Amino acid sequence: xxxxxxxxxxxxxxxxxxxxxxxxxxxxxxxxxxxxxxxxxxxxxxxxxxxxxxxxxxxxxxxxxxxxxxxxxxx
Amino acid sequence: xxxxxxxxxxxxxxxxxxxxxxxxxxxxxxxxxxxxxxxxxxxxxxxxxxxxxxxxxxxxxxxxxxxxxxxxxxxxxxxxxxxxxxxxxxxxxxxxxxxxxxxxxxxxxxxxxxxxxxxxxxxxxxxxxxxxxxxxxxxxxxxxxxxxxxxxxxxxxxxxxxxxxxxxxxxxxxxxxxxxxxxxxxxxxxxxxxxxxxxxxxxxxxxxxxxxxxxxxxxxxxxxxxxxxxxxxxxxxxxxxxxxxxxxxxxxxxxxxxxxxx
Numbered sequence: 193x194x195x196x197x198x199x200x201x202x203x204x205x206x207x208x209x210x211x212x213x214x215x216x217x218x219x220x221x222x223x224x225x226x227x228x229x230x231x232x233x234x235x236x237x238x239x240x241x242x243x244x245x246x247x248x249x250x251x252x253x254x255x256x257x258x259x260x261x262x263x264x265x266x267x
Numbered sequence: 268x269x270x271x272x273x274x275x276x277x278x279x280x281x282x283x284x285x286x287x288x289x290x291x292x293x294x295x296x297x298x299x300x301x302x303x304x305x306x307x308x309x310x311x312x313x314x315x316x317x318x319x320x321x322x323x324x325x326x327x328x329x330x331x332x333x334x335x336x337x338x339x340x341x342x343x344x345x346x347x348x349x350x351x352x353x354x355x356x357x358x359x360x361x362x363x364x365x366x367x368x369x370x371x372x373x374x375x376x377x378x379x380x381x382x383x384x385x386x387x388x389x390x391x392x393x394x395x396x397x398x399x400x401x402x403x404x405x406x407x408x409x410x411x412x413x414x415x416x417x418x419x420x421x422x423x424x425x426x427x428x429x430x431x432x433x434x435x436x437x438x439x440x441x442x443x444x445x446x447x448x449x450x451x452x453x454x455x456x457x458x459x460x461x462x463x464x465x466x467x468x469x470x471x472x473x474x475x476x477x478x479x480x481x482x483x484x485x486x487x488x489x490x491x492x493x494x495x496x497x498x499x500x501x502x503x504x505x506x507x508x509x510x511x512x513x514x515x516x517x518x519x520x521x522x523x524x525x526x527x528x529x
Contacts, residue, residue, distance in 0.1 A: 240349065240516060247513045251451055254458040261461075265278075 199263045206260040213253020220245040275472035277465045281392055304396070307388045311371045318371075339367065343515065350519045354526050358519070361407065365400065366515035373460060373507030377500070391510075392460040394453060401453035404518045412525035423528055452517055459510045463503045470496045 193201075224242045228235035285300035292300050322329070322336025329337065343363045347355030369391060376389025390396050412420040423445070424438040470492050477489035 237349075240346070243509070243513055243516055244520065246509075247455065247517060250459070251455050254455060254462070257458055257462050258454065 199267055203260040203263040206256045206263065209256025209259070210253045213249060213256065216249035216252065217246060220249050275468065275475060277468035277472065280386070280388070280464060280468060281461070283393070303388045304390045304393065307372070307375065307390050308396075311368060311375055311390075314375065315367055315371050318367075339363070346516060347519050347522075350516075351523045351526055355519070355522070358407075358522055362515050362519055362522075365404070365518060366511050369400070369456065369514055370508065370511035373511060374504070376460070376464070377503055377507060389460050389464060391456055392464060394457045397457040398449070398453040400456075400514070401449040404452065404521065405449035408521045408525045411522065415526065416528065420525070420528070423524060448517075448521060452514065456510050456514055459506055463499070463506055467496060467499060467503065470499065 220242065224235075224238070224245075228238075283302050283304050285298075285302050286306055287301050289300060292298060319336060321332025322334070324333065326333060340359075340363060343366055344356075344359055347359055347362060351358070372389065372391045376387050376391065378387050380387050412423070416422075424441040425434070426437065426441070429437050473492040474489045474496065477487075477492065478485045
């Protein structure tokens with residue numbers, strides 16, 4: 193396989209990671225909503241933790257974007 | 268990926284170019300020409316000062332401007348109070364400046380000023396800038412930690428209740444997770460802004476190219492793409508706020524580690 197083609201294929205495969213991170217982010221907010229609707233009184237105090245979880249889940253998806261960008265532009 | 272033809276290069280918006288000054292303006296081998304990045308940083312600062320001057324009069328009956336400014340200040344104040352405790356009051360100025368600067372930068376970069384010919388430059392989409400902001404936060408955490416606890420600060424790497432047989436492993440893992448913080452902090456903001464702006468430019472390229480390809484294609488591809496662009500723009504506005512919030516939140520969490528240890 194041509195090296196350039198392999199790079200672009202790898203960059204495309206890295207997009208799978210972004211899709212998986214979307215599952216993670218959806219899970220974070222979904223679970224938060226689930227808990228918040230059971231006990232709305234405690235929900236506001238947990239918003240900071242919600243965004244910490246969101247940031248953690250999101251970062252791993254963003255890393256796959258970085259991998260794709262490195263493959264396309266740097267490697 | 269610089270193909271010619273009718274392709275619209277989505278990376279062109281991130282190009283740092285000197286506005287005035289040339290390659291010859293150098294200090295110790297580094298070019299110090301005034302770039303569009305520097306100009307938009309200055310614009311963000313001026314906008315921030317203008318916004319803050321709306322509400323720093325301290326009137327007894329606050330006007331609209333003062334309510335806005337006080338809302339932001341109270342937001343950061345509450346965040347630090349809930350994450351760090353009463354000690355957190357001391358770090359409000361730093362975290363507030365950080366949050367407002369990033370927020371203004373992100374939102375300024377999204378402004379549709381292109382229609383009047385001024386192309387906004389999102390300087391938070393560059394790792395040099397977000398990386399420096401992250402290193403600044405990390406340095407403050409280190410200074411605060413060593414100032415308050417001295418060498419006892421290293422107990423951060425051994426959480427309470429670690430079983431003795433995990434002692435060879437846990438400090439290593441904690442150390443790696445501690446050292447990767449500035450990297451992940453800067454990377455998150457930079458990638459989130461870059462990805463959003465590339466997406467918007469790619470969709471804009473679809474609209475332009477579909478419009479050039481004829482009426483049928485223009486209606487079939489251009490209109491849905493344009494609708495998607497409007498939606499993504501709203502999403503980007505949300506991301507701009509969330510990323511500024513997350514940056515400030517994580518900074519305050521790391522400060523909490525430094526102030527209270529575990």
